[in-house]
Amino acid sequence: MKKTLVAIAIMGMGIGAASAADMVVKLGSVAPLTGSISHLGKDNENGARLAVEDANAKGIMIGGKKVKFELMGEDDQADPRTGTTVAQRLVDADVKGIVGHLNSGTTIPASRIYDQAGIPMISPSATNPKLTQQGYKAVFRTIANDVQQGSVVGNFAAKTLGGKKIAIIDDRTAYGQGLADETEKAAKAAGAQVVAREFTTDKATDFMAILTKIKAANPDVIMFGGMDAQAGPMVKQIKQLGITAKYITGDGGCSPEMIKLAGDAISSSVYCTMAGIPLDKMPGGKDFRDRFKKRFGADVQIYSPYAYDAAMAIIHAMEKSGSAEPSKYLAALKSESFPGVTGNIAFDEKGDIKEGAITVYQFKDGAWVAM
């Protein structure tokens, strides 16, 4: 102990700004802590908290000073307006980096406030492509976006499922259309032929007309970009029309709700994809789960490992650049590459995670099973 103190003192003297007191660096975490998805919000915050506590236990040195990280956990109620209010509060509190928000709908408006203040933010869970397309310099995410998801869907349909003829349907929402467009591109690039491109709405329940048309084109795989409320009845109607094509949809349909709504029409030829990988398949997943459980007495929901990696990315960048000032450590964050819990953490020029993982699930024995 004495030795380290001496060492710190010497190092400090070398730089010429010795200080015995720890430097305090505040980080912010924003997620809905109340409301219907508050369990996911708390999960995100706990992920970030675990990272901060790990860093404190390790005794991170930034610019020769021992640093104590503090996490400010805020609640955005999954509401865009509250999200921007909370973002402003964190900016005023002089936090040095943000882990959040959870939803795309809150993250996108809040990102503008962080950008104006020059504070880097890393979302562990917002997948809408628009987030990183706004031209902001300090916006990142540790989860794959919907563009990456679409390319996985397209490749899976064309290669793994061996689809030569693919029919694509979307619900004309920003999410569904974006996913379907990316799927189409990827499927075509993989050599498949898109034999039908049909459209519905996010309020529709009857798809018989478009499905009948698709049936005439005789596809091997039908892809749908949209939510479970449409995907469920759609699977039913596919069966009613005697269509035998395989069916794949994105994370909007990757829910237990979808299984309920599709009833007895769902089978093992129905697939869905979701951003991220199951905890068991993450490089540091097992260890993370145990430590998380021990610390918080709760199970990992979904995104806490991504929140952990997001917080760690900020801390790493600060350590590497020797500064906790956003303007100084941003460059280090951009060129970051380190093994996180969820995989290798490195960002592309827009701020999206490189090699963002997408998992394909297949329906089996009444549940979604990761492939």
Next chain:
Amino acid sequence: METLLQQLLNGLVVGSVYALVALGYTMVYGILGLINFAHGEVLMVGALTALTVISTLMGIAPDTPPLLLLGVGLLAAMVVCMIVAFLMERLAYRKLRNAPRLAPLITAIGVSFLLQTLAMIVWGRNYHTFPQLISTTPMQPIEGVFINPIQITTIVASAVIMVGLVLLVTRTKLGRAMRATAENHRVASLMGVDVNKIIALTFVLGAALAAVAGVLFASNYGIAHYAMGFMPGLKAFTAAVLGGIGNLGGAMLGGIVLGLVEAVGAGYIEHLTFGFLNSSYQDIFAFVILGIVLIFRPTGLLGERVSDRA
């Protein structure tokens, strides 16, 4: 060829439901000159009531035969919808009967929101799985054309109910009173017709049809939701206008035609426009047809009465 037949069949199923709901719009319009925008919500209340009753019964007596379950659910739905419609007329519309036309119209939109919000409070925001008590197992009467028992039930039930309604209106004393009230409230009441009762009855009758439509709709797709009434309501209103609002036969014809146009439109719009339009214009296609019909026949396909009412 199978594709065309299948599309016509798809259209017929959807069209039957539209027709049932359109009858409710057209009856109320015929008698009051009011467009009851809350009528679509009655369909939703019917479906969700049936859902609650059926799932409760399934919980208590799991051995009940499915058709009996459906029958009880349907009956409960009809009763609840009739009460809702009665209250709607009594509380919201009766006071406004002699008000400028805009007032009841706006009130109807308000009632629609009110019912939707109430349903959201009672049944929650989630989508519910509606038990499909009539089989959905497809059959192939013609090679390549698929139809299932619930679709057949939908078409047959709608046809029977519509014939029944027409008989009621044209052959019974009650029907004569309804027609007299539609013609002229004051003269009808001078002839000894209880106009208030007849108007309430018209609402209640329309609601019963909407309840049936709601249960058929939910059984077809296996889904129920507090906002499910909006689209069928809008389409049925369109169907009523297409057929000639205020005219019973017109509502039925309008419903069927709209269903067919939608299905065939969605299926062939791309070929018809050489790839210029696609199925995302499915809904527009229906409205284009409506526009064309109204240009050449401003009173709708079968509408004649509307001209002397308006």
